[in-house]
Amino acid sequence: MNKSAPVVEIRDLHKHFAGIEVLRGINLKVERGQTVSILGSSGSGKSTMLRCINWLEVPDTGEIYIGGDRMGVKSGGGKAMSNRELAAMRARTAMVFQSFNLWPHLTVLQNVTEAPIHVMGVSRKEANDQAVALLEKVGLSHKHDAYPWSLSGGQRQRVAIARALAMNPQVILFDEPTSALDPELVGEVLAVMRSLAEDGFTMVIVTHEMEFARAVSNEVVFIEKGQIIERAAPEKFFTNSDSERVRQFLGRYRTTTA
Amino acid sequence: MNGIEMLWDNLDVFAAGLQNTLILFGVSSACSFMLACVIAFLLEGQDNLFRRLVRWALDLMRMLPFLIFLYLLYYGLPNLGISLDVWSAGFIALITYHGAYFAEILRAARTALPAGQAEAAYAHGFVNSNMYWRILLPQMVMRSGPLFGNQLVCLLKDTAFLSIITLMDLTAAASAVQAKYFVPLPPFIFVIALYWSITLLVEALLRRLGRRAQKRGLVHE
Numbered sequence: 001m002n003k004s005a006p007v008v009e010i011r012d013l014h015k016h017f018a019g020i021e022v023l024r025g026i027n028l029k030v031e032r033g034q035t036v037s038i039l040g041s042s043g044s045g046k047s048t049m050l051r052c053i054n055w056l057e058v059p060d061t062g063e064i065y066i067g068g069d070r071m072g073v074k075s076g077g078g079k080a081m082s083n084r085e086l087a088a089m090r091a092r093t094a095m096v097f098q099s100f101n102l103w104p105h106l107t108v109l110q111n112v113t114e115a116p117i118h119v120m121g122v123s124r125k126e127a128n129d130q131a132v133a134l135l136e137k138v139g140l141s142h143k144h145d146a147y148p149w150s151l152s153g154g155q156r157q158r159v160a161i162a163r164a165l166a167m168n169p170q171v172i173l174f175d176e177p178t179s180a181l182d183p184e185l186v187g188e189v190l191a192v193m194r195s196l197a198e199d200g201f202t203m204v205i206v207t208h209e210m211e212f213a214r215a216v217s218n219e220v221v222f223i224e225k226g227q228i229i230e231r232a233a234p235e236k237f238f239t240n241s242d243s244e245r246v247r248q249f250l251g252r253y254r255t256t257t258a
Numbered sequence: 259m260n261g262i263e264m265l266w267d268n269l270d271v272f273a274a275g276l277q278n279t280l281i282l283f284g285v286s287s288a289c290s291f292m293l294a295c296v297i298a299f300l301l302e303g304q305d306n307l308f309r310r311l312v313r314w315a316l317d318l319m320r321m322l323p324f325l326i327f328l329y330l331l332y333y334g335l336p337n338l339g340i341s342l343d344v345w346s347a348g349f350i351a352l353i354t355y356h357g358a359y360f361a362e363i364l365r366a367a368r369t370a371l372p373a374g375q376a377e378a379a380y381a382h383g384f385v386n387s388n389m390y391w392r393i394l395l396p397q398m399v400m401r402s403g404p405l406f407g408n409q410l411v412c413l414l415k416d417t418a419f420l421s422i423i424t425l426m427d428l429t430a431a432a433s434a435v436q437a438k439y440f441v442p443l444p445p446f447i448f449v450i451a452l453y454w455s456i457t458l459l460v461e462a463l464l465r466r467l468g469r470r471a472q473k474r475g476l477v478h479e
Contacts, residue, residue: 054381083385091383101374105396105474115382118392149475
């Protein structure tokens with residue numbers, strides 16, 4: 001791992017599904033402590049891009065680097081990483097999913113300690129202490145022994161965020177974290193994410209929450225048809241984008257939510 | 259001699275038969291379940307030649323009548339120079355045959371799991387094996403309680419076939435007593451009651467599994 005390297009670097013990423021080119025040459029760098037929001041209409045390829053970062057989708061061509069180290073491919077050659085090497089690379093990142101994907105057979109506390117104990121080899125005691133602190137951070141201290149099914153969507157997503165943080169990841173990837181939530185539950189999840197941004201966590205967030213992206217991001221990236229067509233600071237992006245397409249997208253968003 | 263006396267005088271025969279049936283059933287249930295967990299693990303991952311062969315072997319095993327499988331092991335293998343005693347033949351037959359069925363139950367449960375379960379594990383750095391044993395398998399098992407119950411009852415009934423190759427199980431005990439007095443009803447009704455009691459016990463145990471699953475919202479009443 002190289003301290004000065006970007007936390008995430010994507011080089012010329014291409015991906016197609018069933019003959020359709022979903023990603024057509026994505027280049028992106030995310031520096032330490034940055035919060036980058038990825039916007040774009042449905043089907044633009046933004047979730048696929050995020051899922052290529054931790055190799056849940058294997059790119060057709062292009063390269064992903066986490067802290068300067070190549071993801072998914074052995075150094076010094078084009079050979080795919082072994083299962084174990086890939087898992088070790090993935091453990092440097094964490095992901096929060098649209099549909100939460102908590103493990104239903106485990107309690108809230110166990111969901112948070114599972115990967116530290118069984119992936120990173122942390123002692124049960126240490127993992128428990130850390131999980132207790134993280135659950136307090138996301139406001140769920142009273143839910144240690146609950147099972148996920150008994151929680152609201154917002155609570156589930158906050159557990160998922162605690163589970164991600166428990167990996168001490170270099171970057172947290174958020175894949176539309178509030179899209180499956182009732183509107184009244186969105187706020188509690190965004191509040192947690194906002195506090196993470198303030199604490200300096202590196203985050204890549206695929207989202208449709210424009211206000212949130214504007215308030216919290218250091219940078220906003222707009223993807224259209226598998227390509228990045230605009231990268232800008234949030235103020236510029238939302239008020240004065242150079243891209244006609246972005247202005248059109250934002251205009252439609254304003255008219256539908258006004 | 260009335261029926262009660264007949265049973266009373268031969269209690270030791272029934273007790274020995276019951277003990278053997280319980281041993282067969284208990285050991286075979288546990289081993290076939292473990293075998294199924296391993297088979298389901300081998301099937302975990304992308305389709306390839308090996309996994310296709312495993313699935314093909316499972317299908318083959320499931321289409322075979324149990325008694326013929328037992329005959330193959332006990333009477334057929336000696337032709338190839340492998341002689342098994344009745345217990346070995348019985349265990350191997352029960353464990354592999356019902357292991358295939360249990361594996362099929364687990365495979366169905368696996369396909370019913372949301373893709374996000376494995377994805378979340380991969381995203382948090384799990385390797386395949388850890389992910390399977392810790393994240394997927396517990397959910398597959400908890401969701402399959404009623405099907406396991408059904409399969410265990412089938413396994414219990416199949417232990418009776420072993421009396422044909424002279425293993426002294428509960429069915430063999432009933433046959434022996436019947437042959438002694440030429441009165442079939444009391445001994446057979448008695449062992450039916452015993453088989454039934456064992457299935458009640460099995461279902462009580464599976465209800466506990468069911469409660470674990472319900473507590474986690476994995477199954478609904």
